[in-house]
Amino acid sequence: xxxxxxxxxxxxxxxxxxxxxxxxxxxxxxxxxxxxxxxxxxxxxxxxxxxxxxxxxxxxxxxxxxxxxxxxxxxxxxxxxxxxxxxxxxxxxxxxxxxxxxxxxxxxxxxxxxxxxxxxxxxxxxxxxxxxxxxxxxxxxxxxxxxxxxxxxxxxxxxxxxxxxxxxxxxxxxxxxxxxxxxxxxxxxxxxxxxxxxxxxxxxxxxxxxxxxxxxxxxxxxxxxxxxxxxxxxxxxxxxxxxxxxxxxxxxxxx
Numbered sequence: 001x002x003x004x005x006x007x008x009x010x011x012x013x014x015x016x017x018x019x020x021x022x023x024x025x026x027x028x029x030x031x032x033x034x035x036x037x038x039x040x041x042x043x044x045x046x047x048x049x050x051x052x053x054x055x056x057x058x059x060x061x062x063x064x065x066x067x068x069x070x071x072x073x074x075x076x077x078x079x080x081x082x083x084x085x086x087x088x089x090x091x092x093x094x095x096x097x098x099x100x101x102x103x104x105x106x107x108x109x110x111x112x113x114x115x116x117x118x119x120x121x122x123x124x125x126x127x128x129x130x131x132x133x134x135x136x137x138x139x140x141x142x143x144x145x146x147x148x149x150x151x152x153x154x155x156x157x158x159x160x161x162x163x164x165x166x167x168x169x170x171x172x173x174x175x176x177x178x179x180x181x182x183x184x185x186x187x188x189x190x191x192x193x194x195x196x197x198x199x200x201x202x203x204x205x206x207x208x209x210x211x212x213x214x215x216x217x218x219x220x221x222x223x224x225x226x227x228x229x230x231x232x233x234x235x236x237x238x239x240x241x242x243x244x245x246x247x248x249x250x251x252x253x254x255x
Contacts, residue, residue: 004031012049012194021057026065027107029079043092046254050190054099063106086139090210093203099186110139118175119182120166132161149173198236199255
């Protein structure tokens with residue numbers, strides 16, 4: 001099971017790699033359980049300051065494994081699902097960057113878009129695919145997609161289930177960057193976060209952004225005022241100001 005998701009730590013950046021390349025990293029309960037376990041461990045590890053998620057071989061994640069789908073269809077599916085939701089990465093108090101290196105379909109799209117940022121290869125093939133399998137917009141995509149790319153574009157890729165490229169995903173506002181080597185680019189970006197951004201600040205900002213999507217502006221301001229007052233008392237604030245005045249890289253404490 002430990003081989004289903006590979007893990008490596010370098011300069012504060014943990015890279016997690018879905019490792020079923022022969023199946024384009026199609027999602028299984030076992031792989032998902034291992035992935036979430038590693039995310040949970042990373043959240044508690046002071047040496048981890050940012051996380052990059054990618055796939056081995058030619059794909060990021062080709063969606064749910066068809067053996068699983070077939071078992072569900074025939075009534076033979078007897079796996080006990082992980083109680084943690086597919087949105088679990090949004091609850092990890094550290095930035096998670098998806099590096100979509102290849103095929104990203106169905107459930108793979110879900111797992112890319114519940115990361116905080118998404119880098120993709122320009123020629124990576126994306127598809128929601130649900131409508132072409134007799135399924136629906138899964139695990140909150142009907143909520144996430146319109147907020148990222150607008151309602152009509154979300155309707156397009158959900159209703160049609162068509163294949164589109166990473167370059168088009170960038171044009172539609174679905175991803176942050178379309179680059180030749182998304183893994184290297186994501187790791188470089190994450191190393192910059194690890195070196196220059198306060199872990200406490202990033203944790204609070206991540207919580208604010210994900211939580212504020214469905215609250216009023218007034219409530220968002222109230223939360224921000226409370227969080228700002230708390231930030232003044234943290235050592236991160238003192239170090240952030242001191243490093244700026246002394247013109248040196250910051251040395252923020254671990255989360």
